[in-house]
Amino acid sequence: MSGLAKGTFRSLKGFNYRVWAGGAIVSNVGTWMQRTAQDWVVLTQLTHNNATAVGVVMALQFGPQALLLPLTGFAADHLDRRKLLIATQAAMGALALGLGILTVAGLVQLWHVYVFALLLGCVSAFDSPARQSFVSELVVEADLSNAVALNSTSFNAARLIGPAIAGALIAIVGSGWVFLINAASFAAVIGSLSLLRVGELHRQERARPNRGSLAEGFRYVLKRPDLKTVLLMLFFIGTFGLNFPIFISTMSVTVFHGGAGQYGLLTSIMAIGSVAGALLAARRAQPRIALLIAGAAIFGSGCTLAAVMPSYWLFGLALVIVGAAAQTFTTTANGTVQLSTEPVMRGRVMAIYLAIALGGTPIGAPIVGWVADTFGPRWALGIGAASGLAAAIVGFHYLRKYRRLRVRIDARRLRFSIDDFDPMADRADISQIIESKRPAS
Secondary structure, eight states, X not given: OOHHHHSTTGGGGSHHHHHHHHHHHHHHHHHHHHHHHHHHIIXXXXXXXXXXXXXXXXXXXXXXXXXXXXXXXXXXXXXXXXXXXXXHHHHHHHHHHHHHHHHHTTXXXXXXXXXXXXXXXXXXXXXXXXXXXXXXXXXXXXXXXXXXXXXXXXXXXXXXXXXXXXXXXXXXXXXXXXXXXXXXXXXXXXXXXXXXXXXXXXXXXXXXXXXXXXXXXXXXXXXXXXXXXXXXXXXXXXHHTOOHHHHHHHIIIIISOOOHHHHHHHHHHHXXXXXXXXXXXXXXXXXXXXXXXXXXXXXXXXXXXXXXXXXXXXXXXHHHHHHHHHHHHHHHHHHHHHHTSOGGGHHHXXXXXXXXXXXXXXXXXXXXXXXXXXXXXXXXXXXXXXXXXXXXXXXHHHXXXXXXXXXXXXXXXXXXXXXXOOHHHHHXXXXXXXXXXXXXX
């Protein structure tokens, strides 16, 4: 195999993944532009620097991930994922268009943003698990972890570009045009889905429809201590830590007294760390629980550092560390769950994964927003720091109980050792358990 195939970008050797990645990067840039403009409109135009309102928007946008879980997991495992994605991407483009028209016309009100956020959340609830599990149809199993990491790289490279562009456009032409540009960007990903070579997709066995489909997904997870650990760690960080729109916007506006350009730049600065974390994850053949714990611990430390930084640029430097740690954690968690889950269960397990990752936002975002309004943005970042510490403690407990974590001093250095674990073998054992519980046809 060539160095490219073995290295960081090996998934790009396949035609289908290249086409998908090309459309995704364009759409991701538009998505980050809209997120930046939406938060800015709510924080500075529709309210007077009200972080709680930003938290409500986030709650409405991500809450449907949990509420619609029975339907979204079923759809991802039983429907044609490519056709489902074409439908969801078109609907998301239409919503961006509607919000853009209202904003350009000067008619937008806070309740409009709430409604569009809720509708977008409902569509995204179907889009996200299908999109995450669709990656397994674009590459061979050996390249799945790499493809997941490259998807994260694309998403965070867009975060590097999109907010900075949005900040400039908001100052020049206004937020409404940012929404309209995002609506147009969905044409790229819809086009890429249409251009895929369907015959070359790595189609997998479809789950057989049955009344206990979602319950089966939960039973599968409950029998897996490794998956339960990853999902609990994800709950802590996803609910209370990944509230960057609140952290960055409130620090930028109320602490450093910046404008739209400065806010967008801070988001882009954090993306430098996110891209670095995603690229490092792409180089690894297999995700590891130890890396997950390290990512959580560094995330907590980075949030602590960001909370006490006295100046705009030092705060931005701390955000690079936060971005790298957050991306290392989320990419490793995603790869661990996908690789260690039986293909026939992958859509439902990813729906549970996303429901926890994004569905926790309705709990955490309003709380973090209230803390920012009441005690200040630095205290809100303290909640993010605590979430990273809590997740790391959960990971250490798993290593101690299931992987026989041992600590020793060797040559005056602290060293750790754990038992080897093969998630692929474990997933095969669970697959046999699931099959044994199916009713005879």
